[in-house]
Amino acid sequence: xxxxxxxxxxxxxxxxxxxxxxxxxxxxxxxxxxxxxxxxxxxxxxxxxxxxxxxxxxxxxxxxxxxxxxxxxxxxxxxxxxxxxxxxxxxxxxxxxxxxxxxxxxxxxxxxxxxxxxxxxxxxxxxxxxxxxxxxxxxxxxxxxxxxxxxxxxxxxxxxxxxxxxxxxxxxxxxxxxxxxxxxxxxxxxxxxxxxxxxxxxxxxxxxxxxxxxxxxxxxxxx
Numbered sequence: 001x002x003x004x005x006x007x008x009x010x011x012x013x014x015x016x017x018x019x020x021x022x023x024x025x026x027x028x029x030x031x032x033x034x035x036x037x038x039x040x041x042x043x044x045x046x047x048x049x050x051x052x053x054x055x056x057x058x059x060x061x062x063x064x065x066x067x068x069x070x071x072x073x074x075x076x077x078x079x080x081x082x083x084x085x086x087x088x089x090x091x092x093x094x095x096x097x098x099x100x101x102x103x104x105x106x107x108x109x110x111x112x113x114x115x116x117x118x119x120x121x122x123x124x125x126x127x128x129x130x131x132x133x134x135x136x137x138x139x140x141x142x143x144x145x146x147x148x149x150x151x152x153x154x155x156x157x158x159x160x161x162x163x164x165x166x167x168x169x170x171x172x173x174x175x176x177x178x179x180x181x182x183x184x185x186x187x188x189x190x191x192x193x194x195x196x197x198x199x200x201x202x203x204x205x206x207x208x209x210x211x212x213x214x215x216x217x218x219x220x221x222x223x
Contacts, residue, residue: 040101
């Protein structure tokens with residue numbers, strides 16, 4: 001329980017938990033499980049009963065489906081301090097819609113859907129606060145979808161690099177480039193071509209998974 005409490009402040013920064021009181025968060029953590037996954041471990045499979053949702057503390061989780069012909073389609077990559085599988089709580093069908101696999105050694109919380117739903121039922125103000133936060137996030141996602149749909153592929157790559165940038169010019173890509181391409185809804189060949197063009201224009205330098213931004217201003221306004 002003490003280990004769970006260490007992460008309480010981190011959880012309260014996420015929209016699913018930010019309106020919880022200390023007591024409510026304590027009740028949720030009481031039933032939670034702390035899970036450690038090694039790289040390539042499966043967390044759950046598509047079609048399995050969905051009784052829990054998850055908060056990733058560290059690592060990377062891939063959500064994907066496999067088509068009838070055996071091709072894998074990556075739907076989302078989950079990074080630290082993100083949740084996944086929570087939407088199923090509010091659906092009639094209570095089975096996971098995707099597969100979840102660790103892309104790196106990962107640690108995550110598994111929360112009981114039943115406990116979370118009961119907390120919402122017990123506190124209408126908590127439920128209304130959650131609806132407000134979800135509404136804001138919905139508008140943000142709509143804007144992201146619009147950007148992916150209307151902007152060209154170069155803009156998506158540039159936007160990804162800018163968002164990945166910290167105070168240092170070096171960016172360590174956390175996953176293979178083909179998975180980044182899938183996340184940006186472009187072909188791996190297209191992603192490589194854009195990165196090569198940015199490198200040829202002396203805007204970035206690429207060394208394996210490390211990308212160094214050489215010219216912030218030109219990258220920001222690159223078309």
